[in-house]
Amino acid sequence: MAAREPSRYLTRSLPRAILPSARPQSVCFRRNASDDAASKSPADELESSSLATAVPEDLVKSFDPTARAKSRKGQLPRSRYQFRSPKYDRGPLHPHQPPPPSDPSSRLFVPGPFSLPRTEQTWESTVAPDILTLCYVHNPPGFKPPPKAPRLREWDDSSPYHKNRQLRGPRGGDVLRLLRKPIRFNSVPEVERVTIHSYVKQAATENSSWLHVAGMAMQAISNVRVDTFKSKASVSTWGIAPGRDSVAVKAELRGENMQHFLGKLIDVVMPRIKEWDGIKGTSGDSSGNITFGLEPENVALFPEIEVNYDMYPPKMIPGCHVTLHTSARTDKDARLLLSAMGIPFHGKLVD
Numbered sequence: 001m002a003a004r005e006p007s008r009y010l011t012r013s014l015p016r017a018i019l020p021s022a023r024p025q026s027v028c029f030r031r032n033a034s035d036d037a038a039s040k041s042p043a044d045e046l047e048s049s050s051l052a053t054a055v056p057e058d059l060v061k062s063f064d065p066t067a068r069a070k071s072r073k074g075q076l077p078r079s080r081y082q083f084r085s086p087k088y089d090r091g092p093l094h095p096h097q098p099p100p101p102s103d104p105s106s107r108l109f110v111p112g113p114f115s116l117p118r119t120e121q122t123w124e125s126t127v128a129p130d131i132l133t134l135c136y137v138h139n140p141p142g143f144k145p146p147p148k149a150p151r152l153r154e155w156d157d158s159s160p161y162h163k164n165r166q167l168r169g170p171r172g173g174d175v176l177r178l179l180r181k182p183i184r185f186n187s188v189p190e191v192e193r194v195t196i197h198s199y200v201k202q203a204a205t206e207n208s209s210w211l212h213v214a215g216m217a218m219q220a221i222s223n224v225r226v227d228t229f230k231s232k233a234s235v236s237t238w239g240i241a242p243g244r245d246s247v248a249v250k251a252e253l254r255g256e257n258m259q260h261f262l263g264k265l266i267d268v269v270m271p272r273i274k275e276w277d278g279i280k281g282t283s284g285d286s287s288g289n290i291t292f293g294l295e296p297e298n299v300a301l302f303p304e305i306e307v308n309y310d311m312y313p314p315k316m317i318p319g320c321h322v323t324l325h326t327s328a329r330t331d332k333d334a335r336l337l338l339s340a341m342g343i344p345f346h347g348k349l350v351d
Contacts, residue, residue: 117259119266119341127340128188134336135183151176178286180329189288189328189337194253194261196222198320204231204245214318215249220304222251222261265322266342269294269301278344281335286351288328290338295319 083105085098101108116124139145152167169176181187196218203211211228218226229248231240240247253261270276279292296317299305305312328334332351339345 117256117263119262120259123190123341127337130340131188131336132183132185137182178330189326189333191258191262191324191326193325194258195323195325196251196320197248198318199248200318201240201247203247204240210316211246211249213312213316217299217305217312217317218249218251218320221302222253223257224251224253226251264302268303269298272301273298277346281345281347281349284331284334286331288326288330288334289323290334291321291323293319293321
């Protein structure tokens with residue numbers, strides 16, 4: 001036992017390179033700060049750190065991670081190699097936040113849509129590129145736009161009555177034109193939603209069956225459940241008092257329902273309206289929203305009502321107002337969008 005003790009301490013004191021090792025010997029460029037700091041110069045350190053062990057060429061060619069993944073029999077554990085969003089939303093201050101539903105890793109993600117309505121596909125493939133081309137304004141590199149005059153004119157203080165007065169409007173009138181941002185690739189106008197509204201005065205003067213028929217007709221052509229509204233104003237000739245009778249129905253269309261409604265309106269209903277010039281050029285709220293009306297005989301041209309025409313009493317089919325809400329800032333851009341989609345306009349155009 002006493003003979004083994006010196007040999008064990010001797011083994012520890014010998015340099016590590018002399019000891020036998022089961023691993024293959026290779027050049028090691030790691031250094032210890034305590035041993036080699038004083039013996040090596042900075043040039044030697046830089047030269048030794050730039051060297052690398054040579055990898056055999058056949059080993060490089062044999063490395064194929066795709067084939068290795070395909071040859072794997074079982075799947076890797078999801079908890080380690082795949083992100084899983086939190087199951088519950090623990091509030092905005094929690095460090096782990098669930099991704100939005102549009103993210104494929106979200107638990108609420110729904111793939112699709114795999115097919116677009118005709119009007120949406122036409123907008124993406126034809127209308128949007130054409131509008132972007134028509135409204136494109138090229139500014140070369142280094143271009144500086146000329147300074148614009150102030151929208152409101154100041155007083156020149158030539159009279160004591162000019163002090164503390166409000167600024168004057170532009171020359172030629174006191175109405176300021178709306179500021180219009182240039183149309184770029186991310187601001188091409190599009191239809192955001194459609195509102196269908198029908199006011200049925202007979203629901204107050206006669207009975208509620210007029211309102212039921214109007215609601216069924218609006219729901220059939222829009223595929224959206226309608227809302228009923230009571231009158232807010234008093235109309236003595238019709239016997240309508242505020243808040244007493246439900247006299248109107250409204251449907252808000254968005255997304256796919258809106259696209260299908262526009263397709264039926266543009267391709268089926270409008271071409272069959274007799275002696276119709278189109279939407280008046282004065283219809284608009286100066287903010288990109290266009291409103292027009294449809295007569296009862298025009299509403300009856302929708303396929304959903306025409307195929308079940310016997311279900312609706314002809315005199316009870318209502319007329320309606322259709323409002324197209326667009327993302328355009330001005331009526332001029334809204335008419336440009338709707339004209340490209342196939343809606344005609346006539347008369348004097350008011351911007």
